[in-house]
Amino acid sequence: xxxxxxxxxxxxxxxxxxxxxxxxxxxxxxxxxxxxxxxxxxxxxxxxxxxxxxxxxxxxxxxxxxxxxxxxxxxxxxxxxxxxxxxxxxxxxxxxxxxxxxxxxxxxxxxxxxxxxxxxxxxxxxxxxxxxxxxxxxxxxxxxxxxxxxxxxxxxxxxxxxxxxxxxxxxxxxxxxxxxxxxxxxxxxxxxxxxxxxxxxxxxxxxxxxxxxxxxxxxxxxxxxxxxxxxxxxxxxxxxxxxxxxxxxxxxxxxxxxxxxxxxxxxxxxxxxxxxxxxxxxxxxxxxxxxxxxxxxxxxxxxxxxxxxxxxxxxxxxxxxxxxxxxxxxxxxxxxxxxxxxxxxxxxxxxxxxxxxxxx
Numbered sequence: 001x002x003x004x005x006x007x008x009x010x011x012x013x014x015x016x017x018x019x020x021x022x023x024x025x026x027x028x029x030x031x032x033x034x035x036x037x038x039x040x041x042x043x044x045x046x047x048x049x050x051x052x053x054x055x056x057x058x059x060x061x062x063x064x065x066x067x068x069x070x071x072x073x074x075x076x077x078x079x080x081x082x083x084x085x086x087x088x089x090x091x092x093x094x095x096x097x098x099x100x101x102x103x104x105x106x107x108x109x110x111x112x113x114x115x116x117x118x119x120x121x122x123x124x125x126x127x128x129x130x131x132x133x134x135x136x137x138x139x140x141x142x143x144x145x146x147x148x149x150x151x152x153x154x155x156x157x158x159x160x161x162x163x164x165x166x167x168x169x170x171x172x173x174x175x176x177x178x179x180x181x182x183x184x185x186x187x188x189x190x191x192x193x194x195x196x197x198x199x200x201x202x203x204x205x206x207x208x209x210x211x212x213x214x215x216x217x218x219x220x221x222x223x224x225x226x227x228x229x230x231x232x233x234x235x236x237x238x239x240x241x242x243x244x245x246x247x248x249x250x251x252x253x254x255x256x257x258x259x260x261x262x263x264x265x266x267x268x269x270x271x272x273x274x275x276x277x278x279x280x281x282x283x284x285x286x287x288x289x290x291x292x293x294x295x296x297x298x299x300x301x302x303x304x305x306x307x308x309x310x311x312x313x314x315x316x317x318x319x320x321x322x323x324x325x326x327x328x329x330x331x332x333x334x335x336x337x338x339x340x341x342x343x344x345x346x347x348x349x350x351x352x353x354x355x356x357x358x359x360x
Contacts, residue, residue: 037061049091051076058086065091072098082128093118101126107133116140126150132160145169149195152176156207158183166190173197173220180207190215197244198223206230213238222268223247229257237262246270246293255280266291270317273298279305288312295319 036042039058040051047069051059056076065071068091073081080086084106095118104127119140124133129151137143143164149171158181161167165187177199184207185191191212202225209216213236221230226248232238238260250272258264258281267289274297282289289310294303299321307313 035063037063046070048072050074059089061089065089066093068094070094070096070098072100073102074098074100076102078102091116095119096121096123098123099127100124103128105129107136117142119143121145123147124151128152130154132156134160134163137161138163140164142166147171148175149173150175154178154200156180156184159186161185162187164188169193171195172199174199176200179203180205183208185209185211188212192216193218195220196224197221198247200225202226204228204231209233209238210236216240218242220244221248225249227251228254232260234260236260239263241265244268246272248272250274251298252276252278253281254278256283257281259283262287264289266293268293269297270294271296275299277303277306279303279309281306282309285309286311291315293317295321297321299323 036049037051039056040049042049047067049065049068049070050072052072052074054075054077056073056078058078059073059081071088071091071094078086082103082105084104094116097116097119100123104124107124107129116139120142122137122140122143122145125147126149129148130153132148132153137146141163144166145168146164147169150173153172153175154177156172156177156179161170161184167188168190169192170188171193173195174197177196178201180196180201182205186208188211192215194212194216195218196206197220201221206221209230210233216239219240219242222244223246226245227250240261241263243258243261243264243266246268247270250269251274253269253274253276255278257278258267261282264282264287270293274294277294277299286309290312292310292313292315295317296319299318300323302318302323307316
């Protein structure tokens with residue numbers, strides 16, 4: 001009886017939730033207009049206009065799109081769009097603009113018929129842009145996120161983001177980027193994520209990072225030609241929690257190299273040429289790092305002096321190095337938890353188990 005009652009109540013609850021969701025869906029759907037451009041798709045219940053594929057030959061729409069909040073144009077081959085001479089439809093309330101893989105070489109004010117004061121996000125992935133589209137970005141003063149990954153941008157010039165002080169995310173991965181000028185990030189004081197992965201940056205001057213030192217949380221410099229950390233203003237400490245330096249050419253992590261990163265939680269330096277890691281990497285005191293990834297390097301010993309400064313370390317990866325020392329000797333007399341590590345010849349490899357064991 002109790003079981004039947006439980007099942008009945010469960011069924012009634014599920015029915016109530018289903019009816020409620022249906023009513024909400026119907027309520028939202030009634031605001032979406034029925035007309036939609038023949039070459040594009042419109043969601044039946046969400047304010048999305050999506051034009052995708054080679055069959056899209058133009059964007060000269062006669063309809064009104066005041067209801068659109070997300071406008072997506074991808075994988076097209078419209079010549080005027082590629083040359084930046086096409087004027088997009090007037091979409092005053094758009095919050096997200098996605099223009100992916102369209103072969104665009106330049107973006108100018110001519111592309112837009114009005115300011116986009118509500119625009120929060122721009123995605124321009126996998127196009128053929130050679131410069132950051134500053135002139136277009138000026139029309140979106142409240143822009144929070146911009147994705148320029150997979151383009152052909154080789155230089156970030158000074159002051160390119162000056163008109164977009166609210167930027168929280170800048171993605172510039174896979175561009176062939178070689179140079180970041182000294183004042184590139186002037187005015188960008190709210191940045192939380194900076195991705196410069198898989199470019200060709202080989203110098204140590206990566207712009208004025210001090211502009212966002214109190215807001216930044218994630219920095220990715222993976223897959224560049226870096227041999228040492230970028231030159232940072234010694235008067236600033238960074239709030240960054242996640243730093244990725246994998247797939248570079250680091251041979252050593254020197255003393256105080258990461259002293260500016262007091263709040264770092266995760267450090268990934270896998271797939272480099274590391275042979276030494278200094279115990280004072282973060283400075284002379286202890287550090288609250290939780291995850292440290294040093295696999296696939298040239299280490300011949302466990303960086304004991306550094307580990308002694310990391311009382312909160314939980315995840316340690318040293319696999320595919322040339323280390324003969326066993327973890328037991330490293331963890332001796334330490335009352336903390338270490339990731340289980342086993343010896344595989346001269347390489348230390350992490351066991352797949354997620355268990356942790358106290359070091360004794």
